[in-house]
Amino acid sequence: MAMLVLGLLLFLGVHSTRIVADGWRTQMLGRLGEKGWKGLYSVISLVGFVLIVWGYGRARLDSVVLWNPIRGMNHLAALLMVVSFVLLAAAYVPRNAFKAKLHHPMVLGVKVWAFAHLLANNTLADVVLFGAFLVWAIADYASSRRRDRANHVTYAPGTTRGTVIAAVVGLVAWAVFVFGAHRWLIGVSPLGF
Structure with a gap:
């Protein structure tokens, strides 16, 4: 630890x-x-x-088990990860509505990732890892938004094209990860199969 x-x-x-x-x-x-x-x-x-x-x-x-897992939490986490992957993609795709509206989609993606993993996992190591990232993402998002307001930062409006590209890239990356890469990299299937 x-x-x-x-x-x-x-x-x-x-x-x-x-x-x-x-x-x-x-x-x-x-x-x-x-x-x-x-x-x-x-x-x-x-x-x-x-x-x-x-x-x-x-x-x-x-691992130190802290609680018994609640049935279906891994499926809820997998669903939340769709949001996380789309937000992560939106950080890199120019002129998309997610970035225009949320301003810092990567940090929000990390926040959703950490929260989803806290729902689906039940050990002390999980709480330390994902809890630390969740606390950091909350603090970083608040700090970034304050800095944007203080510096009068404006974000380019999103376009339909940019928004669709961000959503599709996020969905494809999610599918690749959930149906293969997660098991290969982490050793666990997020959906249990």
């Missing part, structure tokens, strides 16, 4: 600099330059991610 927690601290810590230390981040950008900052950020993120994967894998081997 210690490796999982350390990984979360590194990964989410570096991803929280704009939430808790935006002034320090600006100073570091000035001192290191954009490439230097992005390089440091990437290395810390990668180390944190590797520790999360390794730590979660180890914690699952000796």
